[in-house]
Amino acid sequence: MCKKDHSIYSCPSFLELSPGDRLNRVRKINACTNCLRQGHTVKDCKSKFTCRKCSNRRISLLHINKNNTNEDISRTTNTIQICRFAISSKSTSTC
Ligand SMILES: [Zn+2]
Ligand SMILES: [Zn+2]
Ligand SMILES: [Zn+2]
Numbered sequence: 001m002c003k004k005d006h007s008i009y010s011c012p013s014f015l016e017l018s019p020g021d022r023l024n025r026v027r028k029i030n031a032c033t034n035c036l037r038q039g040h041t042v043k044d045c046k047s048k049f050t051c052r053k054c055s056n057r058r059i060s061l062l063h064i065n066k067n068n069t070n071e072d073i074s075r076t077t078n079t080i081q082i083c084r085f086a087i088s089s090k091s092t093s094t095c
Contacts, residue, residue, distance in 0.1 A: 008036045009061055019064045026062065033058045 002013050008031065009015075014022060023033065031038045034057050035047040042057055052060045 009059070015061070019062050023062045023064070033062055035059065036061075 002011055004011070008026070008029075014025065017025065026033055026036060029038060032040055032042050032045050032047075034042045034045040034049060036059060045057065049059060050056060051058050051063050053063045053065075056063075
């Protein structure tokens with residue numbers, strides 16, 4: 001995560017990410033999505049923790065709110081707007 005001496009779930013740069021980005025990070029470092037420790041997967045997780053919000057075997061920090069799916073949509077919209085801007089400002093566009 002970062003080079004400071006703390007665990008991933010107390011890392012400010014991890015906590016400021018959206019749950020989806022956190023999940024990507026956790027998967028990238030092959031950590032368990034239930035306890036955020038490395039060296040095992042959630043299937044082998046001995047932790048009794050479950051998500052406080054939906055009781056899935058996934059730490060609450062990685063809980064993705066189903067009502068909160070507009071993040072990806074707004075990103076896509078931004079990309080489209082940038083592309084349109086590029087097209088209108090330059091006649092040749094790489095978009
Ligand atoms: Zn950190
Ligand atoms: Zn685990
Ligand atoms: Zn959950």
